[in-house]
Amino acid sequence: MDAVVVEKLEKRFNGFTAVDRVSFRVKKGELFGLLGPNGAGKSTTIYMLTTLLAPSGGRAWVNGFDIVEQPDEVRSSIGIVFQDPTVDTRLSAYDNLDIHGRLYGMDDKKRKERIEEVLRLVELEEWKDKMVKTFSGGMRRRLEIARGLMHTPDLLFLDEPTLGLDPQTRRHIWGYIEKLKKQGITIILTTHYLEEADYLCDRVAIMDHGRIMAIGSPMELKARMGGNVIRVTSREPAKLADVIKRAGISKKPHVEENVVSFEAKDSGRMVPKVLKAAIAAKIEAESIELRMPSLEDVFIHYTGASIRSEKPAGSEMLARRRAHGI
Amino acid sequence: MAFEAGKVYAVWLREVKRFINSKSRMVTSLVMPLLFLGALGGGLSSMIPGFNYSSFLLPGIVAMTVLFSSIAAGVSIIWDREFGFLKEMLASPTRRESLVLGRTLGGATTAIIQGLLILALGIPLTGIAVPQPANLFLALVLMAIFSCFLVMVGISFASLVQEVETFQLIMNLVIMPLFFLSNAMLPIDKMPPWLQAISTLNPVSYAVDGLRGLLIGQTQFGIFLDFSVVILSFLVALAASTYLFSKTSI
Numbered sequence: 287m288d289a290v291v292v293e294k295l296e297k298r299f300n301g302f303t304a305v306d307r308v309s310f311r312v313k314k315g316e317l318f319g320l321l322g323p324n325g326a327g328k329s330t331t332i333y334m335l336t337t338l339l340a341p342s343g344g345r346a347w348v349n350g351f352d353i354v355e356q357p358d359e360v361r362s363s364i365g366i367v368f369q370d371p372t373v374d375t376r377l378s379a380y381d382n383l384d385i386h387g388r389l390y391g392m393d394d395k396k397r398k399e400r401i402e403e404v405l406r407l408v409e410l411e412e413w414k415d416k417m418v419k420t421f422s423g424g425m426r427r428r429l430e431i432a433r434g435l436m437h438t439p440d441l442l443f444l445d446e447p448t449l450g451l452d453p454q455t456r457r458h459i460w461g462y463i464e465k466l467k468k469q470g471i472t473i474i475l476t477t478h479y480l481e482e483a484d485y486l487c488d489r490v491a492i493m494d495h496g497r498i499m500a501i502g503s504p505m506e507l508k509a510r511m512g513g514n515v516i517r518v519t520s521r522e523p524a525k526l527a528d529v530i531k532r533a534g535i536s537k538k539p540h541v542e543e544n545v546v547s548f549e550a551k552d553s554g555r556m557v558p559k560v561l562k563a564a565i566a567a568k569i570e571a572e573s574i575e576l577r578m579p580s581l582e583d584v585f586i587h588y589t590g591a592s593i594r595s596e597k598p599a600g601s602e603m604l605a606r607r608r609a610h611g612i
Numbered sequence: 613m614a615f616e617a618g619k620v621y622a623v624w625l626r627e628v629k630r631f632i633n634s635k636s637r638m639v640t641s642l643v644m645p646l647l648f649l650g651a652l653g654g655g656l657s658s659m660i661p662g663f664n665y666s667s668f669l670l671p672g673i674v675a676m677t678v679l680f681s682s683i684a685a686g687v688s689i690i691w692d693r694e695f696g697f698l699k700e701m702l703a704s705p706t707r708r709e710s711l712v713l714g715r716t717l718g719g720a721t722t723a724i725i726q727g728l729l730i731l732a733l734g735i736p737l738t739g740i741a742v743p744q745p746a747n748l749f750l751a752l753v754l755m756a757i758f759s760c761f762l763v764m765v766g767i768s769f770a771s772l773v774q775e776v777e778t779f780q781l782i783m784n785l786v787i788m789p790l791f792f793l794s795n796a797m798l799p800i801d802k803m804p805p806w807l808q809a810i811s812t813l814n815p816v817s818y819a820v821d822g823l824r825g826l827l828i829g830q831t832q833f834g835i836f837l838d839f840s841v842v843i844l845s846f847l848v849a850l851a852a853s854t855y856l857f858s859k860t861s862i
Binding site: 336337338339358361362366368370371372373374375376377381385386388389390391417433 | 618619621622623625626629630633634695696697699700701702703704705706861
């Protein structure tokens, strides 16, 4: 049985379609990633699958339960780590977990045991009785992960688990996620960090403008590009892109800052052609790089834009929390 | 409908723990009622010979303390929405009614503790003599129903608005009129007619009148009517808050 089955799921807000007839399946034990820029519809999809938002159309089953007909069964069987912080900063780590356990109907003995277990997993045992407002961003995120696992769900949703964290803490969180995967928990993760999707996920769905543009393992997706990526650095990238297009080398070269990049099947033969075209148009090419496609190239291929130009949406929220001192 | 005692308790526990964890807030919340009681009560007592204004004011100030902290407890759901904890509660397999009930009981517990503290400090301060010890128990019951009513009023408002910015607005536009347009500081029969009319329609007046009747033996509406109006208000707020909160989303 699949852990999650999504069929033509749709969400519209006053005429704006946030999620547009999305379909996918997640196998038991799989680590599945929804990759896309902010506003792609990843979080909205998660909110629908976790029963916090009612879909406008389509159907979905989580652990075999219909998200519309059986919301309570869905809720009991899943764990969620939200994108924005949701721990209570005026409670201790222990109380946050204890109250969570009670809301999920765990008895006293089970709760006490599990609190120890999940705190050990995220290495916060020593901080058990400390008030969460004294925690750093990374510690809070670890506590959220511990809380999401508190009631031993089979399926864990992680919405941008490393958003706004420094690279070292991010690596640390990846370590926990890998540990969970080894325990056989199914994980659905959203991210706009390509390295994260590439490093962690068994399979990735690339989302943009509410649609799924491609699904596959990171390897598969890269292989599907069918060639290498050529990156040319130049002082006149727009002009160069135009030349490349007109010379029939690539139909849609991508320009970012001073780099023009495009996919090429027979890349070895393409390099001289590019140089020739550039010289003929009197454009200086400063350097040419030829490499295997990365997940970012896959992303550009399917969405026509780079994911890096996005700013993390959560940073505003964190700033607001800091302004309030909690 | 199964009653989720454990889950109601969880929400109650959170409110009470948060309250215990912020002792400084509790102390500051006692300052204003004590200032009212000392400065206003003491000042006016010496101005009006033959009328012990302080004793008259004490039940009103106890009601004020309960009023302020109960509504704040309900409306603070807005902060839970802003800081995410509302998501944690809404995503859990807990009925919305249980969330409302837990919040109400939790908010009422903390509000009553503050009200009782003011009462305990106010009795020696004003020198009132409670007619019968049993009246203290009845006063506690009245405060409890009154407080639950107000927390639910707060929850209703918080379910209707989303923005944090409206928190202070609600506090001022709801609490201040409820307090000033009541008999908390003035006897109804001494009011100008317009204020008298409004105060008679304000449920807060009945809670104050009931407390006055029980604590100093002065009542204008009669204890029975006082209890009836407060209980009726509670039932209306119960229906409104559970309905409005069930419509709320993240």
